[in-house]
Amino acid sequence: MLKLTCPNCGVTGEETEFHPGGxxxxxxxxxxxxxxxxxxxxxxxxxPRGVHFERWRHQYGCGKWFHAARCTQTLEVFGTYTAQTSxxxxxxxxxxxxxxxxxxxxx
Amino acid sequence: xxDPVTGLKGAHFTGDIxxxxxxxxxxxxxxxxxxxxxxxxxxxxxxxxxxPETRAISGDATGGLAWMSPDELLYFCSYAEAPxxxxxxxxxxxxxxxxxxxxxxxxxxxxxxxxxxxxxLAKGAPVDLDPARMGAGEIRRTRLGQVAVxxxxxxxxxxxxxxxxxxxxxxxxxxxxxxxAGSEVGFHG
Ligand SMILES: [Zn+2]
Numbered sequence: 242m243l244k245l246t247c248p249n250c251g252v253t254g255e256e257t258e259f260h261p262g263g264x265x266x267x268x269x270x271x272x273x274x275x276x277x278x279x280x281x282x283x284x285x286x287x288x289p290r291g292v293h294f295e296r297w298r299h300q301y302g303c304g305k306w307f308h309a310a311r312c313t314q315t316l317e318v319f320g321t322y323t324a325q326t327s328x329x330x331x332x333x334x335x336x337x338x339x340x341x342x343x344x345x346x347x348x
Numbered sequence: 349x350x351d352p353v354t355g356l357k358g359a360h361f362t363g364d365i366x367x368x369x370x371x372x373x374x375x376x377x378x379x380x381x382x383x384x385x386x387x388x389x390x391x392x393x394x395x396x397x398x399x400p401e402t403r404a405i406s407g408d409a410t411g412g413l414a415w416m417s418p419d420e421l422l423y424f425c426s427y428a429e430a431p432x433x434x435x436x437x438x439x440x441x442x443x444x445x446x447x448x449x450x451x452x453x454x455x456x457x458x459x460x461x462x463x464x465x466x467x468x469l470a471k472g473a474p475v476d477l478d479p480a481r482m483g484a485g486e487i488r489r490t491r492l493g494q495v496a497v498x499x500x501x502x503x504x505x506x507x508x509x510x511x512x513x514x515x516x517x518x519x520x521x522x523x524x525x526x527x528x529a530g531s532e533v534g535f536h537g
Contacts (some may be wrong), residue, residue, distance in 0.1 A: 250418070
């Protein structure tokens with residue numbers, strides 16, 4: 242079971258109370274970008290086995306979006322954090338490294 | 349002018365617990381910046397309640413103020429006075445980023461009572477209903493079956509629950525199945 246803690250309201254709920262929003266921290270390529278950039282922005286996803294960053298919405302709760310860092314293989318959740326950031330917070334990076342010492346954030 | 353009716357039209361069901369249409373209740377959705385003194389002061393002046401802490405409810409459906417999200421409150425008052433309360437809020441909040449909407453007719457309110465109320469809710473809501481984890485003064489927004497609801501304990505063994513009016517009939521049917529006589533679980537005692 243995947244359990245997430247919403248940082249907006251503090252509720253820890255199981256997956257069915259939330260709605261997944263796909264990969265987090267995408268950089269938008271819009272007008273003025275190349276066709277390849279736009280294609281990758283729309284369709285290319287990292288889809289890793291292991292540490293992953295996602296957007297989730299507390300659909301049946303407070304209704305707000307947030308970010309989650311979790312392991313796609315074990316469903317271990319390393320932490321959840323505000324949606325109002327484009328950077329992964331240091332405490333989340335630390336939490337992941339304590340559990341996955343070989344993991345490195347992508348540049 | 350038509351007479352106002354609730355989505356449940358006075359429905360009542362008694363099985364392991366009693367499930368009742370709570371009747372016409374005034375409800376106002378209030379949105380704004382909880383950290384703005386102008387917002388906090390206006391809400392307190394009109395509702396008589398301070399802006400509640402995260403997931404807290406002050407009072408109940410007969411008169412109360414609930415935390416719905418980091419920028420949304422739900423105010424309960426009498427059905428008749430909701431429009432004037434909303435006008436008063438709009439007046440006081442003029443110039444402050446906000447939204448005020450009377451939603452009395454867009455929601456349905458249930459009153460559930462009986463010793464098994466925690467067990468019945470636990471059949472459909474993914475919530476830890478242990479009394480130590482979910483008690484008086486907290487409002488929990490979640491799902492019941494597959495529809496969105498919010499509920500809180502008005503008294504020991506008495507729960508008030510609000511849902512969208514469009515699914516009120518479904519929620520009543522859901523209780524008639526999950527709380528039918530003889531289906532008690534006895535887990536939460
Ligand atoms: Zn939430």
